[in-house]
Amino acid sequence: MTWIQAIFTALASPLFYKLTILSALPLVFAGIGGVFSEITGVTNIALEGIMKLGGFVAAVFIFYTGNPWIGLLMGMIGGLVLAFLHAYVSIEWSANQIVSATALILIAQGTVGFLMKPIFGQEGQTDFLTKIPMIKIEPLKKVPFIGEIFGELSAFFYIAIGVIIFSWFLLYKTPLGLRMRAVGENPQAADTLGVNVKGIRYFGVLMSGVLAALGGMYIAIGDIGQFQELMPAGKGFIALAAMILGNWNPVGTMWAALLFGAADAMNIQLQTLMELPSETKALLNLLPFVLTIVVVGGFIGKTRAPAASGVPYEKE
Amino acid sequence: MASKSEVTNMRSKWMSFLVPALAVLVSLLIGAIIILAIGQNPIKAYGVMLKGAFGSRVAWADNITKMTSLLLTGLAVGFGFRAGVFNIGAEGQMAMGGIFAMIIGLNLGNVPPVIAIPLTILAGMLGGAFWASIAGWLKAQTGAHEVITTIMLNWIAYHLTNYLVSGPFTVGIGIPKSPEIAKSAQLPPLLTAQASTVPSGIIIAIAAAIVIYILLEKTTLGYEAKAVGFNPYAAEYGGISISKNIVLTMAISGALAGLAGALEVMCVHHRIFGAFTSDRGFDGITIALIGQNNPIGIIFSAFLISSLRAGSNSMQTVGVPDDIIVIVQGIIIFFVAADRIIKTWIIKASKLGKNKSSQTIKGGEEA
Numbered sequence: 297m298t299w300i301q302a303i304f305t306a307l308a309s310p311l312f313y314k315l316t317i318l319s320a321l322p323l324v325f326a327g328i329g330g331v332f333s334e335i336t337g338v339t340n341i342a343l344e345g346i347m348k349l350g351g352f353v354a355a356v357f358i359f360y361t362g363n364p365w366i367g368l369l370m371g372m373i374g375g376l377v378l379a380f381l382h383a384y385v386s387i388e389w390s391a392n393q394i395v396s397a398t399a400l401i402l403i404a405q406g407t408v409g410f411l412m413k414p415i416f417g418q419e420g421q422t423d424f425l426t427k428i429p430m431i432k433i434e435p436l437k438k439v440p441f442i443g444e445i446f447g448e449l450s451a452f453f454y455i456a457i458g459v460i461i462f463s464w465f466l467l468y469k470t471p472l473g474l475r476m477r478a479v480g481e482n483p484q485a486a487d488t489l490g491v492n493v494k495g496i497r498y499f500g501v502l503m504s505g506v507l508a509a510l511g512g513m514y515i516a517i518g519d520i521g522q523f524q525e526l527m528p529a530g531k532g533f534i535a536l537a538a539m540i541l542g543n544w545n546p547v548g549t550m551w552a553a554l555l556f557g558a559a560d561a562m563n564i565q566l567q568t569l570m571e572l573p574s575e576t577k578a579l580l581n582l583l584p585f586v587l588t589i590v591v592v593g594g595f596i597g598k599t600r601a602p603a604a605s606g607v608p609y610e611k612e
Numbered sequence: 613m614a615s616k617s618e619v620t621n622m623r624s625k626w627m628s629f630l631v632p633a634l635a636v637l638v639s640l641l642i643g644a645i646i647i648l649a650i651g652q653n654p655i656k657a658y659g660v661m662l663k664g665a666f667g668s669r670v671a672w673a674d675n676i677t678k679m680t681s682l683l684l685t686g687l688a689v690g691f692g693f694r695a696g697v698f699n700i701g702a703e704g705q706m707a708m709g710g711i712f713a714m715i716i717g718l719n720l721g722n723v724p725p726v727i728a729i730p731l732t733i734l735a736g737m738l739g740g741a742f743w744a745s746i747a748g749w750l751k752a753q754t755g756a757h758e759v760i761t762t763i764m765l766n767w768i769a770y771h772l773t774n775y776l777v778s779g780p781f782t783v784g785i786g787i788p789k790s791p792e793i794a795k796s797a798q799l800p801p802l803l804t805a806q807a808s809t810v811p812s813g814i815i816i817a818i819a820a821a822i823v824i825y826i827l828l829e830k831t832t833l834g835y836e837a838k839a840v841g842f843n844p845y846a847a848e849y850g851g852i853s854i855s856k857n858i859v860l861t862m863a864i865s866g867a868l869a870g871l872a873g874a875l876e877v878m879c880v881h882h883r884i885f886g887a888f889t890s891d892r893g894f895d896g897i898t899i900a901l902i903g904q905n906n907p908i909g910i911i912f913s914a915f916l917i918s919s920l921r922a923g924s925n926s927m928q929t930v931g932v933p934d935d936i937i938v939i940v941q942g943i944i945i946f947f948v949a950a951d952r953i954i955k956t957w958i959i960k961a962s963k964l965g966k967n968k969s970s971q972t973i974k975g976g977e978e979a
Contacts, residue, residue, distance in 0.1 A: 575779025
């Protein structure tokens, strides 16, 4: 099969679209998490670390309890704790947010590596764990093409839909959302009008922790049902790119995530459709990262970050 | 909490030593608590770590070998920080340096070492500089944040290495690896300790630190880079081109990381394989921050981190996973980011000290 044939075969199959959605899911969660944090004026490049820790904590609790929902809850709390550390030093101590987030990525990586062996008895990866269940919609399953995409998807898909609608509504249709955006654009003005700048920023960063953890958990206990130390393998940074391309808007972030998801899905499809030698496969794995650079380089001037993003706010 | 002015006024040289030193101490203390929490003895663990770092000639050789590349990645990140860019991509630039050095080094069999060695080093530096310049150029042209672009370039370099060692440059069986570079392009060891060797690369690395120190402190180029890092708007108003400086800064920073990769190939492995950079690029961030981005400070912080890394392997023998060092590094960076916390402690402690001494004087008068 030639490259052109393989690409068209992929585009014509429902599996490609299903894989696109599934590859986009972690980016949707983490990217919208990034939106929550940055829109209130705190950059959070620690998404990568939060995703890792979230997935790990969930795996630990599923390992001990066998209940994936307890894992999900505890993973979210894990993300919350890590995000709190970032929020605390960023908001209370005017810390350099990029450096602080880098620290958290290392802390997450170290903690996971440190605990793998004592808890699971092995390094690198866990055994297979109980996954968050799939949701089957029987009548939908019978519809040709569409049914093969949407007929049976992980519960995470429906959680993601909920997150997209909830965050869009919260940010653009509620007083709290207005305050969040005001704090991210001009904290002085918001403060003068009686908005609790610190409180709002805590809320934004903590939300980013919960959402990024969900993204990390999808990769581990939604998709393959196993935690690997390498996870999420750069997805936390691609999520930041999705946030930028999506113009710091949850719905825009979703579209950007789908674009990155499509690149991923095409990569997977080409590797299965064509009998490629391993070195070509290694080369194809570059694709999503190259796309991210092109997107970040090509679009950043056209979208606009919240004006106060990354700038500590101190009362005079 | 100390007032803002009090904190910002304490910019003395003393402070720039005390803050990272305290950050390291507190982090090691937290590390000890974590070791206790998994039911191991932290004193024993740290003791074994010290022995693993300094306990024998082999330990020293391993330590100095690690220090060579760590010093260079630390310089790479630190130089970037001074000029206002956060080059988190030293890992990928080091990989590219190794790749370029390997490709050139393979083809220098008939060239005498006097020419082959400098050529291979130069190739590595160019590889790193080229890789970093992509991020610098994108930042200058479009404002793309270098943190995201350099991370992506890290991943691309990682997959590219895997591609090269499993495809065009593969040799032998077992783990995918490249062939050995020509003998004439290999750097002879400085000293030999049993099976281990102290690489002569350490001399090149220390020389690089001195060059960067002079560059930053004594040249126009360094002055401009620092000016852009300190206040880009004022620098531009003063006639310094920001975009030219960003690309140049990234290129120099990348060249240092590339040099680390080249020396790793020329002194240690004589070839490349997947992930041969083993996180040295990321360790460079910790090293730069502990060394307060000062090239001379970075020499000492690189030695600190190489000792922790060299020693942490032995901690495994007493049941403490070596990832404890990654956690400790994370906590160090966290405290350096939030340096005001530590500065506040210091101010409080010095005030407490003063009050106490004045009280004792009073007490003495009463008696």
